[in-house]
Amino acid sequence: MPTVALAITDGMLHFELSLAVEVFGADLTHIVDPWYHFSLCGPDAVRVDRFTLEPDHGLDHLARADTVIVPGWADTDQDPPAELVDAVRAAHDAGARVASLCTGAFVLAAAGLLDGRRATTHWAHTRELARRHPEVTVDPDVLYVDNGRVLTSAGKAAAMDLCLHLVRLDHGSSIANKIARRLVVPPHRDGGQAQFIATPVPEPGNHPLADLFPWVLGRLGEPLTVEDLARQARMSSRHLGRHFRQVTGTTPLQWLHTQRIRHAQELLETTDDTVDTIATATGMGTATTLRRHFARTVGVAPDTYRRTFRSRPRPGPGA
Template sequence: MGTVALAVTDGMLHFELSLAYEVFAAVPDGVTVPWYEVTVCGPVAVRVGRFRLEPDHGLDELSRADTVIVPGLADVDEDPPADLVEAVRAAHQAGARVASLCTGAFVLAAAGLLDGKRATTHWAHTRDLAARYPQVQVDPDVLYVDNGSLLTSAGKAAAMDLCLHLVRRDHGSSIANTVARRLVVPPHRDGGQAQFVTTPVPAPDNHPLAELFPWVIERLDQPLTVTDLSRQARMSSRNLGRHFKSVTGTTPLQWLLTQRIRHAQELLETTDDSIDTIAAVTGMGTATTMRRHFNRTVGVPPDTYRRTFRSRTRPGPDDSGQRHQHPTRPETGSTR
């Protein structure tokens, strides 16, 4: 699926760099589709946290990549290094998809790539980003924003969400879920979910809803209600809502709808089932209801989504040896 270049410089945050490498460099077990070729690009040697890192290539190699990942910077009080800014700008001009993790958004903003576009960064730095780059439409309340060939994320766990989102765009939800399971992280969180300012992302089995989530996923075809979820979780509806807000950043019904939509996407990607059939097995009832929810959430009708995905995952005879093309997708960061 093309080359992923990690753009590094002195003072990069090692967590974001490491998670990006882990997502894109390790081929998941059982996955037979062509996987990413990962390269690390930067000056001769850089300091990442307390570690010394020797990149594979110089920053000029970014312009040859299909996807460029810009990890966060530890110090955003100073302007990002000029050579990094120029290399990232040149890579995007050459056709690369560019994604920033956490405060890496300051690099994209300095390059002028985010002018007139929605973007986000770690909640602690959104005001600074907006003040220094007033032409950027900074959204402090989302996990990540997808502008097609330009993507930005909030910090830490949201950086993982964005990396999995990219895998999902490239390979579909089934493979993205496989990667998430290997890393023992939630398979998908919408970009429009609120940033968790004080609540950390829980371990998979370390929160009150851990047993409820898989129970719901196995019953998406059923007409589940908040009462059903409360009874299964053995708590009141009010208590359930409070836990859902803490763990997922949203309400029980909105979370449930999101799971139905994601399951529908997977079926659209991997089967030839009719819209009526998919609507039934995902619990959305009728094709009309599914189309309404799907269009509002994803940004395109399910039929269009299926055609777009399949045209993207079935390369034609002229694709060999050429840069992988990433069609413009709906701005999924707008899903609330």
């Protein structure tokens, strides 16, 4: 029987922790037998938000598990507890497969398990993870990363995707799909799919580009160039690029491309416009161009995105 141990200490995020318990800790022997032998491992009683958990074993028990799950870590401004980091490293050294959910990646990084590897975490924390651990290749644009014995996921729903991915590896796609149906979640989203988070527009502020951003967003359907943006901002293209880096962390063209993709996402979610119409409205020109750039940036085709993120079917003509 495969064993799964959930590493818990004070300060874990209860949502990701609950996902792991629901997938690996529930009695699902009616679906496949044997299922997992699941345990909570932590130091004494553990406080998680407003709940107190009683671990089954101490953190040293992690080294006996086949798979160790590290849930999200709430306070990423602080280093995770040394005893947790040491126990996770020891489990990996003993041969365990180690997976982090959301900001649990900070624990794996502190343990040195992500050095020289590609990894991800919640999109809002990818820059901080990369800053604190420059030896890690942080990918902010995927749902999860599978490095074999070390796996990391993005936040919230992506944590469920990684849990189901582990089930798929252990028990096959048929069983993973049955578990997904029981949980009423999509049966399979590939890890390379984007987190569906586009680069936001910076908050209004006292910076040289404050007036440029709304001007551009009102003209996404036009064939704008860097020179057009520089002319509107009343500065040279070189100065424009420098200010864009300071304010957005990217180049003018990449920012413009991201805003066009984001607008396409919004139109796919909220309208019945054809892909051709959306291509025109977002400055992509043709449906072929939009499909190519959308799939490359988001990870799925526009039609697939629409089916996934439309909250309900929209009424047709005459309804």
